[in-house]
Amino acid sequence: QQQVKQSPQSLIVQKGGISIINCAYENTAFDYFPWYQQFPGKGPALLIAIRPDVSEKKEGRFTISFNKSAKQFSLHIMDSQPGDSATYFCAASPWGGTASKLTFGTGTRLQVTL
């Protein structure tokens, strides 16, 4: 059972444009929502994360928007750059510092063109 649904599967954006990736979850116990970025041939790395006590978190050009009632969250990449071309995974888990296993979305391959 896919508990975190991610869309779109792939995305092509022009340089300078806005990239938007969406995720939806089902498990109301989820309390921590990170986004991971993966470059070809590398392991995923944490990009930005949010907890539901805020509706938005911004770090540089990357913003997470969170809608608790809709059980949805999204990643916005402003002023997208060719160096942002990568695969992005959303994830979710309970918060707590124990072995809170992350449930990952299926990934979005982003290509930023010149």
Next chain:
Amino acid sequence: NAGVTQTPKFRVLKTGQSMTLLCAQDMNHEYMYWYRQDPGMGLRLIHYSVGEGTTAKGEVPDGYNVSRLKKQNFLLGLESAAPSQTSVYFCATQGYNEQFFGPGTRLTVL
């Protein structure tokens, strides 16, 4: 600090052969994970460990075994490899909530 390392980086097996993938970490994390990554399917959890001497099944454990004899090492074994196990395998450790991934092992089973 090396972080999370994986050995080997690439491997080709014939159906029925066995092998062990090694994950090593110097981050002193208790929790370690093995994932497989397949196109269009994201990261699927195979097995995980919450500490030395402990292991537990994840989402897709069949055909794999694991051991955590030392805190810093987490081994993934394939006893009799099958073509369906062709994949990229990632090990990860977990800090408070963040997971740190190794560089991956690309395994092909012919």
